[in-house]
Amino acid sequence: MDKQRLAGRKALITGAAQGMGAAIAKYWAAQGAEVCLGDLNIEGIKKVADEIIADGGKATYVKLDVTNEEDAAAAVQHTVDTFGEINLLLNNAGVNKPLFFPDITKSNYDFIMGVNAWGKLNVMQKAANQMIKQGKKDYVYKIINVGSILSREAFVDVTVYTMSKHAVLGLIKAGAKSLMEHNITVNGYAPGVVRTEMWEQLDRDLVEIGMFEKPGQSMDSIAENMILMKRYSYPEDVVGTAAFLASAESDYMTGQLLMIDGGMVIQ
Numbered sequence: 298m299d300k301q302r303l304a305g306r307k308a309l310i311t312g313a314a315q316g317m318g319a320a321i322a323k324y325w326a327a328q329g330a331e332v333c334l335g336d337l338n339i340e341g342i343k344k345v346a347d348e349i350i351a352d353g354g355k356a357t358y359v360k361l362d363v364t365n366e367e368d369a370a371a372a373v374q375h376t377v378d379t380f381g382e383i384n385l386l387l388n389n390a391g392v393n394k395p396l397f398f399p400d401i402t403k404s405n406y407d408f409i410m411g412v413n414a415w416g417k418l419n420v421m422q423k424a425a426n427q428m429i430k431q432g433k434k435d436y437v438y439k440i441i442n443v444g445s446i447l448s449r450e451a452f453v454d455v456t457v458y459t460m461s462k463h464a465v466l467g468l469i470k471a472g473a474k475s476l477m478e479h480n481i482t483v484n485g486y487a488p489g490v491v492r493t494e495m496w497e498q499l500d501r502d503l504v505e506i507g508m509f510e511k512p513g514q515s516m517d518s519i520a521e522n523m524i525l526m527k528r529y530s531y532p533e534d535v536v537g538t539a540a541f542l543a544s545a546e547s548d549y550m551t552g553q554l555l556m557i558d559g560g561m562v563i564q
Contacts, residue, residue: 302544304329307380309372311363311420312390314341316493317443320532321387321539326354328540330385333376335361335420355380363390363416369423382431385543386424388417388442391461393495395454395502406457413461417442417468421483425472429479437480437548441539442469444487444554446561454508462487466554473552482551486538489558490519490529525560534559 303325310325312318313334319341322332326349334342334356342358349356359375362368376383392412396405421440428438445462447455465485472483490496496516503515520529538557541547556562 300327300329302328303540306330306385306543307333307376307382308385308387308543309333309335309376309383309420309424310387310389311335311361311372311416313345313358314338316495317488317491317532317535317539318387318389319345321389321536322356323349323352323354324536324540325543326356327352328544330543331355331380332357333372333379333383334358335363335372336390337362361390361420363420364411366419366423369420372420373423373427377427383424383427384431384436384438386421386440387539387543388420388440390416390420391443391495393455393458393499393502395458395499395506395508396456397454397506398456400506401457409457410461410464413458414464414468417465421468421472425476425479425481428481434480437482437545439543439547440472440476440481440483441542442472442483442485444469444485446487446489446556446558448485448487448554449556449562449564454503454506469554470552477551482548484542484547484550484553484555486535486542486555486557487562488530488535489524489556489561490516491535492516492529492531496529519561523561524558528559530557530559 314336336342346356346358361372444465447459447462448466
């Protein structure tokens, strides 16, 4: 592992208690980044931070409800107080709760759009304002928003989630145009089926609404019928792309969403 690749990066990672967020936090720290882990699951982020520190990395953690403006501002400030500045944001936190179109409720809409759309805008705004305040015109700040295959596709059982991930794509494009004058790039990556705790819950939810008959069938069916590589992914399949977007290797790149889905969406 190249411990200099991300040296000097001071990162806030949302949704870092498990899944992709936790895996990326560990991967970035191993490459020299100093990482602040934000999540509502305090026990989870403490465990991840302790593991990073035990492996010789630098990490801290902070309670973060991405839908709460005070929490977002406090998480950015905690990153600055701990590491001296913030120059990298991974907007990873996300939720899903599948329902067929006729069954969508306002509470379902508010829950998903609140975290996936407003939550990303909220944390991104607070981080960007701090980056602007810091200045450093000769430095490329980086914001990475996590999208989905559903930023470019749609499935019948996840209409609101699809809407939220299309919103993430819009946020990447608008953010790139709005923030480049401050040397802040905005990009993202779009996973497909990633076997995480979130997907395990989604799998159970899909059985509950009758989309599939038994647990595990959703991931296996999608892998067989929709993914060119014929397998679903794990967080380890995503960390390399996230590290590229966090590194100087992507400095001449903004407004882009990279698909990392095993070939589900061909652009």
